Amino acid sequence: KQEVTQIPAALSVPEGENLVLNCSFTDSAIYNLQWFRQDPGKGLTSLLLIQSSQREQTSGRLNASLDKSSGRSTLYIAASQPGDSATYLCAVRPVGGFKTIFGAGTRLFVKA
Amino acid sequence: DGGITQSPKYLFRKEGQNVTLSCEQNLNHDAMYWYRQDPGQGLRLIYYSQIVNDFQKGDIAEGYSVSREKKESFPLTVTSAQKNPTAFYLCASSMGGGPYEQYFGPGTRLTVT
Numbered sequence: 682k683q684e685v686t687q688i689p690a691a692l693s694v695p696e697g698e699n700l701v702l703n704c705s706f707t708d709s710a711i712y713n714l715q716w717f718r719q720d721p722g723k724g725l726t727s728l729l730l731i732q733s734s735q736r737e738q739t740s741g742r743l744n745a746s747l748d749k750s751s752g753r754s755t756l757y758i759a760a761s762q763p764g765d766s767a768t769y770l771c772a773v774r775p776v777g778g779f780k781t782i783f784g785a786g787t788r789l790f791v792k793a
Numbered sequence: 794d795g796g797i798t799q800s801p802k803y804l805f806r807k808e809g810q811n812v813t814l815s816c817e818q819n820l821n822h823d824a825m826y827w828y829r830q831d832p833g834q835g836l837r838l839i840y841y842s843q844i845v846n847d848f849q850k851g852d853i854a855e856g857y858s859v860s861r862e863k864k865e866s867f868p869l870t871v872t873s874a875q876k877n878p879t880a881f882y883l884c885a886s887s888m889g890g891g892p893y894e895q896y897f898g899p900g901t902r903l904t905v906t
Binding site: 727 | 797824833835836838841843851852881883885890891892894895896898899900902
């Protein structure tokens with residue numbers, strides 16, 4: 682059974698710091714891994730989608746990597762800003778089904 | 794603007810009443826999903842639909858029902874049989890299963906007292 686774990690559960694950093702959020706999954710048979718951002722009381726916004734054949738994706742100050750063999754992904758945020766404060770969720774789509782498995786998220790607070 | 798709309802944003806109901814949450818998408822996606830989110834937990838899948846007039850139970854379907862009569866619409870009914878209905882409900886869609894990206898609506902917060 683696929684499980685997704687995100688560490689840490691919460692993180693507080695000063696503005697300008699580079700940071701890494703971690704996501705691990707137990708079964709490497711996945712179509713893709715997706716990173717989302719969620720602001721309080723809002724829906725999920727897709728940040729990056731990494732297909733199983735890819736190693737990383739970049740968008741602006743965000744870079745996500747995928748290592749299927751070790752069941753790990755990292756989301757790197759460069760030069761963090763207070764506007765980056767949100768909960769970040771990772772999710773995997775296992776091969777053979779329609780279900781997507783989500784982690785519980787990392788709540789990020791960037792202090793001005 | 795293409796996207797997913799959910800209404801209402803907030804919904805309050807008394808125990809014992811059924812309530813229907815709306816989800817509409819204009820992305821021309823075949824697949825649609827309903828998730829439930831509780832504080833400190835990941836999203837849990839309630840129901841999903843791969844195509845019009847077809848839907849399957851997810852991990853926590855008890856006490857919920859859905860219909861998929863139109864491609865763009867996937868309403869969720871929370872019945873009185875759902876023991877703990879107070880939660881944040883999120884609708885999503887994708888082009889299909891497999892490697893496709895999921896897109897989410899803004900959510901509906903349901904409070905049952």
